[in-house]
Amino acid sequence: MAQESPTFSPLYRQIKTLILQALEAGEWRPGQAIPSEQELAARFSVSQGTVRKAIDEMAAENLLIRKQGKGTFVASHNDPRALFRFLRLVPMDGDLSHPQSVPLDCWRAKAGQEASRMLGIELGAPIIIVRRLLRFAQKPVVVDEIYLPGDVFPGLSFEALQDWNGSLYSLFETRFGLRMIRAQERIRAVAADRSTSEALKVPEGTPLLSVERVTYTYGDKPVEWRRGLYSTAEHFYLNELN
Amino acid sequence: MAQESPTFSPLYRQIKTLILQALEAGEWRPGQAIPSEQELAARFSVSQGTVRKAIDEMAAENLLIRKQGKGTFVASHNDPRALFRFLRLVPMDGDLSHPQSVPLDCWRAKAGQEASRMLGIELGAPIIIVRRLLRFAQKPVVVDEIYLPGDVFPGLSFEALQDWNGSLYSLFETRFGLRMIRAQERIRAVAADRSTSEALKVPEGTPLLSVERVTYTYGDKPVEWRRGLYSTAEHFYLNELN
């Protein structure tokens, strides 16, 4: 039998798309509550159960956060719980202190082969490169080199980075309205080169984790490419396999 | 106000526990279909929707697999799609060939400090240690050293490992009725020692990924502890952050 509707999409997915579009358009800001399920059901002329299923999926994707008795909220990187969603590094001695981000450098350049491919932008398009150090309990543990599309981050400067107390993604969200949704990391083992060994205060040649990350915002659009070098003398990368 | 029921558990979670127990007791084997939602609803005297919600959660946890029109099936490591659920290593050139497992050694020992802590067994309890090589397209990429509680794997031998064509977890499931449910990996960067460098055919001192994994079966019981050394010259560890 021929399929009647090869592009069949259940109602709750269509509702999900509509909510997603409202989210993307900035109708509700990160951290704020979205309308109640009843209100959304009325707005879209469907039952509450259908709205519920749409929100369920979005909550599972960390786009929304449900709080019984209070409402449903737009997920935000300002929420401290969101920090370790993307940073999987854990101290071996179980110390739970928050890491400190120290900007080292920030300059503008043109996208080369690799950056243009990873960020999905044209060769030679303006980009911003940030180097920064991550410290746990004052000890340097990670050196990051971060590549950003220039047109998405207008006015990003070294001073702006220094002035910000919080995570980078928190800054991106607050200053540029850009929400990081998901990321993909490619991990390899490499030997520390000269400049890295100095920054991390380890001997040259020390094995380090090389963590390359591409981060996506709404619509699976890549907006960050970074390479981090992790010292694993006193920390490890923790991954849960389900 | 004092909470009326501090141990409140919704009905669908109780149903989930009952299905879990049936699964654990081996009432339905891996790969087989479980009863239909209607049958389970009748068996537990609840509505189909409640059973559905219980199964939904278990499907999200990769314990069950739903197939529209056919039924709901017990997840199995014999399913080839399950292989890369725990093995996150990907060739850099996108070659999708399946890895080949080559057993190197298998012997019995008594649990030391670390093994007893990781496996949750007594110091000196019998364990089995397996060393094996993983090859992608004939090239050696991973050396694993695997620690197993002896009483859970009676009769496991080097010959049994050699005779098996398939993944280790597939063997464990088929031969010992042990289903691996979830795992936790701790990743660090280390330098290749003498014996590892020979097995992986890389120079001594080459940076390698050290991947320590604890694997759990039903009831969060640890039943495997392994340490893998990954050569990342032509492969990388891929991790999706959602």
Added chain:
DNA sequence: AAGTGGTCTAGACCACGTC
């Protein structure tokens, strides 16, 4: 045609947080 999981609805009631 029959059986399975998947969707959608409408209504009742519960648990939680706030006023």
Added chain:
DNA sequence: ACGTGGTCTAGACCACTTT
């Protein structure tokens, strides 16, 4: 007391697979 999300039910209908 009220509004929110969370649970549970019962029934109708849809999509997919097999007989």
